[in-house]
Amino acid sequence: MxxxxxxxxxxxxxxxxxxxxxxxxxxxxxxxxxxxxxPDGPRGIGAAAKRGIDVVGSVILLVLAAPLFAVIAMSIKLDSPGPVFFRQQRMGRDGRRFRIYKFRSMVADAELLRSALLAFNEVKPPLFKIRSDPRVTRVGRLLRRCSLDELPQLINILTGEMSLVGPRPPFDHEFDDDYVHQCLRLH
Known part of the structure; x- marks a missing residue:
């Protein structure tokens, strides 16, 4: 065959x-x-309704959260040098890659420091997690505890890269090429 x-x-x-x-x-x-x-997920009118809810919901939440965005941005800037937002490559639906936005909760060069901390990883690779990660800033700890570091993902929802309801977009390195190939063939 x-x-x-x-x-x-x-x-x-x-x-x-x-x-x-x-x-x-x-x-x-x-x-x-x-x-x-x-294909997975809603189709036709269902897909249009889901997308409409994503757009309307993200716009409303972005407007309502604007003052909070300002306070968080100032707090990040006062706490540590570096950008307010953190961007990272993620894998979306059907293997499409996109940049996810978050408030920066770690020191500016955290990705470069990761290799030095691999020995302290508490989860099975390719995932990486340290309970008391030394790269997390003081403001970052609070943002993570309250999940406020995730608020900028409303931008990803507005642009159609994510949805209000759905799985967490995985990191590129969480999948090997063979797994991605198999997923793409079955979608």
């Missing part, structure tokens, strides 16, 4: 609830069926 890398397929025994247009029956010696699974 030859299948292109861009065509999503799944080989399985014959499930009874598939429509005929999604199924191609394989003859011997393979048997079973090959079908293209439906």
């Amino acid at each position: 030859a299948v292109t890398d861009t065509q999503p397929v799944l080989a399985a025994p014959a499930p009874p609830d598939l429509s005929a247009q999604d199924v191609v029956e394989l003859g011997p010696p393979m048997g079973g069926l090959v079908f293209s699974p439906p």
Whole structure:
């Protein structure tokens, strides 16, 4: 059986609830069926409604949180040198990469210091977490405790890179190329 890398397929025994247009029956010696699974998430009007809620919700929350954004930005600037926002490459739906925005909660060169702290990692790689991470600033500790460092992600929601409801976008390094390839084939 030859299948292109861009065509999503799944080989399985014959499930009874598939429509005929999604199924191609394989003859011997393979048997079973090959079908293209439906995309995850809402489609049509449901997708438009979800996107509408994301846009309206993020705009309202950005307007309401504007004074809080200002206070947090000033606090970050007074606490430690460096930018107010932290940007990081993440993987979105269907393997699309985007830059996620957060309030900076660590020292400005935290990514460079990570390799020196690998021995203290408390979770299984490729994830990285230290309970009392020395790179976290005083203001950063408070922001993280209250999840306020996540507020700038409303910008990602407004631009359509994220949704108000959905999984946490993973880091690029949390997936190896083979895993990403498999996910893309099945979406």
